[in-house]
Amino acid sequence: MSTATTETVDAQAEAAVEEGEKREQTRLAALWSQHYDLVILPAIIVLLLVFLFLYVGTRQLDTIEQRVLAPANVGGLLWQQILLAGASTVLVLLIAVPLGIALSRRGARRVQGPVLAVGGFAQALPPFGVLLLMAFWLDFGFTTAVVGLTIAALLPVLRNTVVGLQQVDQSLIEAARGMGMTSRQTLFRVEIPLAVPVIVAGLRVALVLNVGTATLASYIGAGGLGELVQQALRLNRINVLLVAGGIIAALALLIDWLAGVVERIVVARSG
Amino acid sequence: MNFLDYLASNSQQILFLTQAHFLVVLIAVGIGSAISVALGLAVSTGEPDPRRFSLDWFATGIREGGLVFTAALLTVPSLALFALFLPITGLGVTTAIIVLTIYTLYTVLRNTVAGLTTVDRAILESARGLGYGRLRRLLTIQLPLAWPVILNGIRVTTLISISIAVVGAVVQGPGLGILLLNGISRIGAANSFYQVLAGTLLCLVVAAVFEIFFAIVQRLTIPRGIRV
Amino acid sequence: MSETTDQPVVETPDGAGKPDMIVLEGVEKIYPGSTQPAVSQLDLSIPQGEIVMLIGPSGCGKTTTLKMINRLIEPTSGRILLDGKDVTHVNGDQLRREIGYVIQQGGLFPHFSIADNIGVVPKMLGWDKQRIRQRADELLHLVGLEPSTFRDRYPRQLSGGQQQRVGVARALAADPPVMLMDEPFGAIDPITRDRLQDEFLEIQRTVGKTIAFVTHDLQEAVKLGDKIAVFATGRLEQYDDPDTVLTRPANDFVSDFVGGGAAVRRLSLLELAHLELHPIETDEAGAGGAAGRNGTAVAEVDGSGKPVSWRHLPGGDATGVPLVTVPISGTVYDAVDVMLDSSASLVAVVDEEGRAQGVLHWNDLVGGLRTRERDA
Known part of the structure; x- marks a missing residue:
């Protein structure tokens, strides 16, 4: 060469x-x-946490505050919180999505309207109350909390799934049937793929709801970050209260952000 | 003692807390909706010209930023917001109302913006062609036509607020949450279960009252020509 | 505005003394970010009381031109004169209240009743309620809608054609001297459109507005226009009366645009009343013996003088030939339509009372057209 x-x-x-x-x-x-807005939220979260730590850093913490805010204590509660929200979200999806698909089948169309109406109205049913009622029924503890969280988030996610499946373009389904696909094939090869964004949106709704309600699980002895708030209120310690509030808010924002990113990716893939 | 007996013998307290719950939600939704609708009206201008700097740019920035920000606020668990506001506004009704108001912002703002911007372009164009100025167009054409969407946003946000207001009891906010906290702290004691049950179910009663209220408001305020 | 009132009234050379109501002088529109002008250096004068049809392919600048007249779109340069007044820089909203504006589907406000829709501009101009109401009723009458039935209805309770009528009424409400119409009949089914066009011409005969009318339909332009302005990519290619545009296109673009069907389209410009028709004689039904009148068609008429069947046709057998009629107010196009529709080779032209005025033959028609073209 x-x-x-x-x-x-x-x-x-x-x-x-x-x-x-x-x-x-x-x-x-x-x-x-396309996605610059995805950067805004992490920036807010980071700012929030920085302010929090700067503030707490300037305070003289007494021994009680030091004990409550010890990394081991906070970390343990954080982990409990994540477990609570994660487990209940998985359960909600396992129940609500198949149920939503079943409800969108031709045979079940008649039940759809009532389910949507009840689901809308049930937004006023306080998850806190549901959670507490579960404690009377099943006793205190983690399992009860997961059951309560699952029940509280079920209807909103079910509603979301049904509405999403309704929005799948009917002409596409007709086209699929017209090409000779069976209703089963249509469901799995057309309707569900097209409804994936909806299902992911449902996941996001469930996560946000459950992370929020999981903070209240401490009232039935299931731990989680709500414990920090409860302790702060009991001990009348404002510093703890601010740290607790800040961490909970940051966690919720972060999880919603992650779910949002996943949603974008899925939606981008499914065109 | 069964549930109905419990309700009957404590009717005064229960009625008082239900009314308080209703009022707190009403005030918070009222303030929040006023802010959101006003903001929505102020920032719902047309798309800004990408090649020329104008006030539209600020409006669009506030609109988009406001939507992202209020949406983020909505994901923050209520317990956290109550905790964060407690040191500033103290225990009691003020904190409860402020936090609830914050939660009402997103839904109403989103629906206001959506309602105002989806008004048929042909209608706006003909209004302009007949000599309608910007403000007149906004107030006499866009707002009435967007009103059903805005009102629905207020309705949805009210339902959500009813269930969030329960948590306000944690900061000694008024309402049915007091029954819940009371009941769970006395778990095992007489009527503690009924207390929690009543607190939970009466939220649905409050919701039903609001639904009736909104049905009437809808009837009275949605112009006849666009009523479905 | 006061310094603009002393502008001279511009007279067109061919305007036959009619002053120009709308004048565009060197008007140009360059949209921001675009280098190509959407409308470039346009001079256009519209005489008072005439309908000018702006036509051309999409993107040719016809709509931009229309919207610059009421400044919905601000011209980049040039002057716009309305009734001799320079309105290029007056308050746009005020200006638009003095100009009627009709768009596709009417653009009615769905939350206003029909009467309120019509009263929109009078209300802004501060008329009192009584007067607005009277005016609305008057205009509903004018556009052929019964006021007592329609004034309190809402737009969605009306058909597309009725909405469009209200749109026209609304534009006429404050009696503006100038009307701008942006494809008003574009979204309406052909049969209704045809009727609306007829009614529109009828209304124009009574109100005599100066009208700029955007269309993409050549048929409509020929039917409605006193003049046609043909646009191509921001330029005015030809501005003439319909007959001239059809028969003597100014350049290749116009002749391409007018297309091969020009001769057929011209038929709708030839009014039957202006044609030399064959004579027709009539016999009362049941009256006997009409043979021997070889050169003239004889029709049998009923009691009220309306022809019902042919008794005798020159040079042919009258039996089996259907008798069809066309009103004398129509055009040759209508006559051809009737003949094709019923497979008849001739048609009786009747007056308003339905009495026969003459006969038009299929064959004569071709000859007639040729003569007229030589005349032109």
Whole structure:
């Protein structure tokens, strides 16, 4: 191979690399312009936490406060909180999504309206009350809390799924049937893939609801970050209260953000 | 003693707490909706011209930012917000109302913006062609046409607020949450279960009252020509 | 506004003494971010009381031009004169209240009753309630809607055609001298559209407004326009009366746009009343013996003088030939339509009372057209 050719090849390669870089840049720019809002929330979360730690850092903490805010204590409660929200969310999805699909079948269309109406009205049913009632029924503790959380989030997620499946373009379903797909094939190859964004949105709703309600699980002895708030109120310690509130808010925002990112990816994939 | 006996013998307290619950929600939703609708009206301008700097840019920025921000607030668990506001506004009704108001913002703002911006372009164009100025267009065309959507946002936010207001009892806010906290702290004692049950179910009664209220408001305020 | 009132009234050379109501002088529109003008250096004068049809392919600038007249779109440069007054810089909202504006589907306000919709501009101009109500009723009458039935209804309770009538009434409400119409009949089914067009011409005969009318339908332009302005990508290609546009297109663009069907379209410009018709004689039903009148068609009429069947046709057998009629107020196009529709080779032209005035033959029609073209 002569040097001349090598040079040309090099130049071409360089050009190709440059071209690739440029393409990469425009791709990134496009990504940025589409999803810049996803950066706003983490920024808010970070700001919130920084303020919190700066504030607490300037305070002289007494021994009680130090004990409550010890990393081990907070970390344990945080983990409980995540477990509570995670377990109940999985349960909600396992129950609500298949049920929602079943309700959207031709045979069950008549039940749909009532379910939607009740689901809408049930937004006024306080999850806190549901959670406490479970304690009377099943005793205090983690399992009871998970059951209560699941029940409280069930109707909203079911409602979301049914509405989402309703919105799947009817002409697409007709087209699928027209091409000779069975109703089963239509469900699995057209309706469900098209409804995936809806299901993911349902996941997000369930997560947000459950993270919120899980903070109240401490009232039935199931732990979680609500415990921090309860202790702060009992001990009348404002510093603990602020840290507790800040951490809970940050966690909820973070989880919602993560769910939002997953949602974007899924929606982008399913076109 | 069964549940009905419990309700009957404690009717005065229960009625008082139900009324308090109703009022707290009404006040918070009232304030929140006023803020959101006003903000929505102020920032629902057309798409800003990307090549020319104008006030529309601020409006669009506030609108989009406001929606993202209030949506984020809605995901913050109520216990956390109550905890964060307690040191500032203290125990009691003020904190309860402030926090509830914050939760009402997103839904109403979103519906206001959506309602105002989805008004048929042909109608707006003909209004402009007949010599309607911007403000007149906003108040006499866009607002009445968006009103059903806005009202529905207020209705939904009311339902959500009813269940959030329960948690307000944690900061000694008034309402049915007091029954819940009382009951759970006395678990095992007489009527503690009925107390919690009453607190939970009466939320639905409050919701039903609001639903009737909104049905009437709808009837009275949605212009006849666009009533479904 | 006061410094603009002393603008001279611009007279058009071909306007036959009628002053120009709308004048565009060197008007140009360049949308921000675009280098190509949407409308470039446009000069256009619309004489008082005439209907000018703005037509052209989509994106040609016809709608932009229309909307610059009431400044819904602000011109980049140039001047707009209305009744001799420079309105390029007056308050746009005030200006628009003095100009009627009709768009596709009427653009009625769904939450206003029909009467309130019509009263929109009078109300802004501060008329009292009584007067607004009277005016609404008057206009409903004018557009053929019974006031007592329609004034309290809402737009969605009306058909598309009725909504469009209300749209026209609303534009006429404050009696503006100028009306702008943006494809008002575009979204309406062909049969209703045809009727609306007829009614529109009828109304124009009584109100005599100066009208700029955007359309993409050449048929409509020919039927309604006193003049047609043909646009191509921001430029005015030809501005003439319909007959000239159809028969002597100014350039290749216009002749392409007018297309091959020009001769047929011209039929709708030829009014039967202006044609030399064949004579017709009539016999009362049951009256005997009409043979021997070889050169003239004889029709049998009923008691009220309306022709019902042919008794004798020159050079042919009258039996089996259906007698069809066309009103003398119609055009040759209508006559051809009737003949094709009933497979008849001739048609009786009747007056308003239905009495026969003459006969138009399929064959004569072709000859007649040729003569007229030579005349032109």
